[in-house]
Amino acid sequence: MEADGRDLVVVGGGSGFIGRKLGAALAGRFRVAGISRGSHPPGPPFSEWRRADLFNLREATAALAGARVAVYLVHSMMPSARLTQGSFSDLDLICADNFARAAEQAGVEQIVYLGGLIPEGKDLSQHLASRLEVERTLGRYGVPLTTLRAGLILGGGGSSFDILVKLVRRLPAMVCPRWTLTRMQPVAVADVIAELAFAVGNRDCFGQTFDVGAPEAMTYRELLSLAAEMLGLKRPMVPVRFFTPRLSRLWVSLVTGAPRELIDPLIESLRHEMVARDLRLAKMAGLEPTPVRAALAQALAEKGGAQKPPASKRARPPPLVRSVQRMRLPAGRDAAFAAAEYVRWLPRALRSLVRAEVLEKVTVRFYVPLLRRPLLELTYATHNQPDRQLFFVTGGLLSRSDQHGRFELRQVLEGDTMLTAIHDFAPRLPWVLYRATQARFHQWVMIAFRKHLARIALEDGRVSAPITTPERK
Numbered sequence: 145m146e147a148d149g150r151d152l153v154v155v156g157g158g159s160g161f162i163g164r165k166l167g168a169a170l171a172g173r174f175r176v177a178g179i180s181r182g183s184h185p186p187g188p189p190f191s192e193w194r195r196a197d198l199f200n201l202r203e204a205t206a207a208l209a210g211a212r213v214a215v216y217l218v219h220s221m222m223p224s225a226r227l228t229q230g231s232f233s234d235l236d237l238i239c240a241d242n243f244a245r246a247a248e249q250a251g252v253e254q255i256v257y258l259g260g261l262i263p264e265g266k267d268l269s270q271h272l273a274s275r276l277e278v279e280r281t282l283g284r285y286g287v288p289l290t291t292l293r294a295g296l297i298l299g300g301g302g303s304s305f306d307i308l309v310k311l312v313r314r315l316p317a318m319v320c321p322r323w324t325l326t327r328m329q330p331v332a333v334a335d336v337i338a339e340l341a342f343a344v345g346n347r348d349c350f351g352q353t354f355d356v357g358a359p360e361a362m363t364y365r366e367l368l369s370l371a372a373e374m375l376g377l378k379r380p381m382v383p384v385r386f387f388t389p390r391l392s393r394l395w396v397s398l399v400t401g402a403p404r405e406l407i408d409p410l411i412e413s414l415r416h417e418m419v420a421r422d423l424r425l426a427k428m429a430g431l432e433p434t435p436v437r438a439a440l441a442q443a444l445a446e447k448g449g450a451q452k453p454p455a456s457k458r459a460r461p462p463p464l465v466r467s468v469q470r471m472r473l474p475a476g477r478d479a480a481f482a483a484a485e486y487v488r489w490l491p492r493a494l495r496s497l498v499r500a501e502v503l504e505k506v507t508v509r510f511y512v513p514l515l516r517r518p519l520l521e522l523t524y525a526t527h528n529q530p531d532r533q534l535f536f537v538t539g540g541l542l543s544r545s546d547q548h549g550r551f552e553l554r555q556v557l558e559g560d561t562m563l564t565a566i567h568d569f570a571p572r573l574p575w576v577l578y579r580a581t582q583a584r585f586h587q588w589v590m591i592a593f594r595k596h597l598a599r600i601a602l603e604d605g606r607v608s609a610p611i612t613t614p615e616r617k
Contacts, residue, residue: 148175150173150174150175151174151175151212151213151345152174152175152176152177152210152211152212152213153170153174153175153176153177153211153212153213153214153215153344153345154176154177154178154179154194154207154208154211154213154214154215155167155176155177155178155179155190155215155217156179156198156207156214156215156216156217156218156243157179157215157216157217157218157219158176158177158178158179158180158190158193158217159178159180159182160217161297161299161301161302161303161333162217162258162297162333162336162337162340163178163215163217164189165299165333165337166215166217166337166340166341167189167190168188168189169337169338169340169341170189170341170344171188171189171190171191173345174212174213174344174345175191176189176190176191177190177191177192177193177194177211178190178192178193178194179193179194179195179196179198179207180193180194180195180196181195181196181197181198181224182195194206194207195207197224198218198239198242198243199224199235199238199239199242199466199567199568200242200567200568201242201245201246201532204242204243204245204246205245205246205249205250207246208243208246208247208249208250208252209250210250211247211250211252212252212253212254212345213252213253213254213255213256213344213345214243214247214250214252214254214255214256214287215255215256215257215258215340215344216240216243216255216256216257216258216278216282217258218236218239218240218243219236220232220235220236220239224461224466225461225462225464225465225466225568226460226461226462226463226464226465226575227464227465227466227467227575227578227579227583228461228465228466228467229465229466229467229468229469229583229586229587230466230467230468230469230470230565231270231468231470232274232405233270233271233273233274233277234468234469234470234563235466235468236274236277236278237274237277237278237281237556237557237563238468238554238556238563238565240277240278240281240282241281241284241554241556243255243282244281244282244283244284244285244287245285247285247287248285248286248287252287253287253288253345254287254288254289254290254344254345254349254350255282255283255287255288255289255290256289256290256291256292256340256343256344257278257279257282257289257290257291257292258291258292258294258336258340259275259276259278259279259291259292259293259294260272260275260293260294260295260413260418261293261294261295261329261355261357261418261419261420262275262276262293263416263417263418263419265416268416269412269413269415269416270412271408271409271412271413272412272413272416277557279291279353280557281556281557284557288350288351289350289351290343290346290349290350290351290352290353290354291352291353291354292336292339292340292343292354292355292356292425293353293354293355293356293420294331294336294355294356294357295328295329295330295331295357295413295418295419295420296308296328296330296331296367296410296418297330297331297332297333297336298330298331298332298333298436298439298440298442298443299332299333299334299336299442299443299446300443300444300445300446300447301446301447302333302443303402303406304406304410305443305447306400306402306447307396307400307402307406307407307410308367308368308371309371309375309444309447310399310400310401310402311368311396311399311400312368312371312372312375312377312379313375313377314399314400315379315399316379317379317380317381317382318365318368318369318372318379318380318381318382319382319384319395320365320368320381320382320383320384321384321385321391321392322385323364323392323411323414323415324363324364324365324368324414325363325364325365326363326364326414326415326416326417326418327361327362327363327417327418327419328361328362328363328364328367328414328417328418328419329357329358329360329361329362329418329419329420330357330358330362330367330436330439331356331357331358331420331433331434331439332358332433332434332438332439332442332443333439333443334434334439334442335356335358335426335431335433335434335439336356338429338431339354339356339425339426339429339431342425342428342429342431343425348428349425349428352425353422354422354423354424354425355420355421355422355423355425356420356423356425356426356433357419357420357423357433358433358434358435358436358439359433359435360435360436361417361419361420362436364414365381367436367440368381369381370436370437370440371440371444374437374440374441374444375444392411393407393408393411396410396411462568463570463575464547464549464568464569464570465549465566465568465569465570465571465578465583466565466566466567466568466569467565467566467569467583467586467587467590468563468564468565468566469563469564469565469587469590469591469594470561470562470563471561471562471563471564471590471593471594471597471598472560472561472562472594472597472598472601473555473559473560473561473562473597474597474600474601474604475560475601475604476604477600478530478531478555478559479529479530479531479532479533479553479554479555479562480528480530480531480533482533482553482562482597483524483528483533483535483553485596485597485600486553486593487502487508489593489596490508490589493589493592493593493596494510494589497512498510498511498512498519499511499512499513501518506523506524507521507522507523507524507538508521508522508535509521509522509540510540515541517540517541518539518540518541519540519541519542520537520539520540520541520542520543521537521538521539521540521543522535522536522537522538522551523535523536523538531554531555531559532552532553532554532555533552533553533554534550534551534552535550535551535552536548536549536550536551537549537550537551537569541572542571542572542573542582543569543570543571543572544570544571544572546570547568547569547570548568549566549567549568549569549570550565550566550567550568550569551564551565551566551567552564552565552567562597564590564593566586
């Protein structure tokens with residue numbers, strides 16, 4: 145608690161559509177700090193900005209220092225490096241894992257997370273499965289988690305709402321593939337913000353999961369028709385059966401100009417009925433959910449009356465590499481075992497191509513014939529935990545000396561899944577040559593190591609005691 149008597153709430157993703165509005169809603173009760181990868185000037189509604197890359201555990205921990213509550217509104221859909229290898233779900237998983245570990249280390253009392261509505265059944269889209277993985281990860285390290293699950297959020301500035309409005313305004317007739325007939329339950333952005341603000345610091349919400357939504361459900365096609373009516377536009381609805389999800393993504397992208405990274409979650413999610421089943425939080429907060437028509441009217445008014453921010457170019461990702469691969473650990477094994485096995489396995493696996501030299505199990509150097517200097521040098525970090533092992537890229541002909549990347553092996557979820565990741569690696573090779581050679585070689589090595597761990601699992605033929613997360617000091 146600070147000198148003014150108010151507790152600190154830190155908002156990861158504070159510069160986004162929801163983060164800015166939530167910051168304003170919390171500013172009267174709390175000191176509110178935002179986390180951003182870029183720099184922002186301090187000012188309302190945030191008392192300060194904390195610059196942090198959530199792919200970096202050390203920076204995440206520093207960003208949450210002193211917080212009573214940490215809010216997680218982060219989604220890794222857009223690339224964070226010039227070359228990104230790996231799925232958005234694996235990138236999201238690392239950020240969420242760092243945030244949860246950092247919250248535990250910083251003594252945070254509550255994590256509040258805004259996720260997606262989860263339909264019944266196990267066949268989830270990649271996007272919804274990722275949202276559920278993030279939810280499980282944020283609650284893994286003992287900090288009480290409060291989760292709000294929402295579908296399409298109706299509010300000026302929201303990406304899904306903007307796509308909806310552009311489709312209605314730009315198409316003289318609405319082409320409606322099969323996915324537009326799926327039932328969904330949108331929600332007014334004002335309701336989302338009010339319920340998030342109510343949950344922050346509220347002990348009755350600790351360890352709870354809630355759905356948020358309008359009082360009624362409808363199909364995406366009905367929502368398009370309602371938006372057209374409210375905009376005073378006549379838009380015939382033309383059902384089209386031959387549109388595959390891939391064609392739908394191309395069509396929506398061409399019409400709206402939105403990037404695929406924002407379109408994919410919308411179309412993928414509508415494979416399922418996105419209907420809220422648990423609206424307890426609205427009742428707890430004494431709120432009456434806003435009907436869809438009223439929510440849409442508010443969103444259109446907000447979009448039409450809002451001052452557009454000054455035009456600015458999207459910041460280019462830094463000229464670095466981020467590469468993430470997911471693999472299964474053999475039963476009863478941890479990341480420390482995998483790191484030691486990786487160092488033992490590499491010299492055998494690469495003997496015909498690259499020679500690997502291991503120095504006192506601390507430094508690994510990679511050589512090719514006729515060159516005395518190593519191609520790369522990895523140095524084992526001294527502060528590792530059994531469930532997270534870290535190497536620093538400390539030299540080599542293929543690495544720039546002014547930028548030290550990181551290579552890590554990290555257990556996630558229930559401990560039986562491992563992510564291997566390269567962060568902030570700056571190649572010395574020209575980018576075209578790097579992509580064609582070194583980047584592909586790294587992927588090949590990780591695929592081979594995944595197969596190696598699978599062979600160990602088969603050879604073990606046993607089930608060991610479950611892996612537990614070690615206590616941290």
